[in-house]
Amino acid sequence: xxxxxxxxxxxxxxxxxxxxxxxxxxxxxxxxxxxxxxxxxxxxxxxxxxxxxxxxxxxxxxxxxxxxxxxxxxxxxxxxxxxxxxxxxxxxxxxxxxxxxxxxxxxxxxxxxxxxxxxxxxxxxxxxxxxxxxxxxxxxxxxxxxxxx
Numbered sequence: 816x817x818x819x820x821x822x823x824x825x826x827x828x829x830x831x832x833x834x835x836x837x838x839x840x841x842x843x844x845x846x847x848x849x850x851x852x853x854x855x856x857x858x859x860x861x862x863x864x865x866x867x868x869x870x871x872x873x874x875x876x877x878x879x880x881x882x883x884x885x886x887x888x889x890x891x892x893x894x895x896x897x898x899x900x901x902x903x904x905x906x907x908x909x910x911x912x913x914x915x916x917x918x919x920x921x922x923x924x925x926x927x928x929x930x931x932x933x934x935x936x937x938x939x940x941x942x943x944x945x946x947x948x949x950x951x952x953x954x955x956x957x958x959x960x961x962x963x964x
Contacts, residue, residue: 821846824853824877824899826884826938828931828964830914832946833878833904839951840902841876853879853887853895866891873898881931902942903935905954905963928964 827833841848944951957963
């Protein structure tokens with residue numbers, strides 16, 4: 816079996832600097848970033864990837880959001896779960912709420928949080944990060960009462 820340590824998927828709550836973490840990981844592991852490849856966007860961005868080629872090719876750092884992960888084909892969902900190291904990006908809740916409202920014009924936080932936590936509980940997370948500029952810092956897993964989401 817191939818060494819999967821460089822098969823990384825950044826899966827996070829929206830608006831947590833997860834794309835910046837993908838870029839950081841891509842540079843660190845000499846891979847290509849695949850922003851949104853595991854996400855089904857409703858408000859911002861688009862997914863123009865051939866998802867199977869990207870995921871099974873294992874040449875990219877994958878990116879997605881917890882709340883829409885269950886919309887992936889089961890074949891892709893299972894492959895990511897079994898063959899990728901999962902890392903998560905975090906950011907203060909008040910900044911995430913503000914950003915979601917600015918982008919969508921709707922108060923989606925509670926619904927997205929609920930759907931995210933249902934999915935999050937099904938996965939093994941290898942590392943948790945916060946971004947500071949272009950630098951990524953590993954942190955302990957935030958508990959539910961943390962200011963981070």
